[in-house]
Amino acid sequence: MNEAWYAGWRHVFKLDPDREISDETLDAVCSSGTDAIIVGGSSGVTFENTVDLMSRIRRYSVDCALEVSTLEGAVPGFDGYFIPLVLNTDRAEWINGRQTEGLIEYGSFVPWEETAAQGYIILNEDATAAKLTGAKTELSEDELVAHVRMADRLMRLPVVYLEFSGRFGDMRLVKRARSAVSGARLFYGGGVDNAEKARQAAEAAHTVVVGNVIYADLEAALSTVAAVKEVSADGLTAG
Template identity: 55%
Template structure:
């Protein structure tokens, strides 16, 4: 069975930034935590070299390792899957389809298409780096966000919709509204998940939680998010 068919069963993902430092003990704890996957990606400072280095370290463990491609130059071979974000609420077409078309024009012969999974990003924290870079219209109402999500789900047939609050705990009522609007797409949520309590709250509103920043500020609390989500679905 291909790994990508297991995406709907993912409940918990840790996101590692190649531009940030993790010592060997911390990385081991993350990879052996029971998380469903390790997602590698970041909004800035991601290079080929630091992505290769992080991949080689994670590959010591059996956890699935996935690259979210934000920089074409950092598209390193050897990952289990490649998530390709399109920022649905960007004000600039480059972040919706322009960068993607140029990448295919230049490198289509190198792209492992069977391992590529598109994801529809909806960025909802106006102050985060991703929103600033992509010129996202982050001031969406719940109904507007749900409309974007339904375009991704039912019109574009994207397998993943990703609500990104990046560093702050978002409006979980809005997240729930978006979740209820989806028929087929898996709803990923990221932002402000720092401990078991926030993990349980976020997991109740979506399909998959993504925990990132907390790994670098309070590793023990971040690790507790795995059991909080998994125990809820035993």
């Protein structure tokens, strides 16, 4: 696990291929000091808009990974690839159905050393991803921990992703989830729209993913980078 290509990421910006972003904003994001850019979205992702965004990001030295949510959006040329498996749904297509379809089509071309599974736990019922996958978002604390342990201990997934998608989650629960993992890296995403929330998320999770605020308030988005970097990997704030 310590050798994983994403193991050192503390702060990540996530960009949606289906949303417009100006050259000036993209330059600010890619030059911000973030550890990586993840490209991915829940709807409207195509080969064309993914290639276009990747080619623009490739002008910068920042790590760039693709979250493969559709076969149409599977694009070669990224530094790494994440394959989401939605754990809190009873629809098998989102756990191993679509993933298997992808491997039938592209299995011979997958760069396995740069590919990692993400155990997604979607916790905002209003999120597009929750509606699309039928995720059961109203989990008790014990249910959340059980899902985390399923991903980490039984399935041996390298990444567990708590996705609140536009809503800032309960950091106490995120910390509980982090304490339940033994080998996986805990990603957190959702509602991180200022430096203080970024700091709180960094104290709770291994990796903080910042997305929607980029399109609404660029300065606030950029402020999250330094806020996360102020928190050490063990969740302690410097100074």
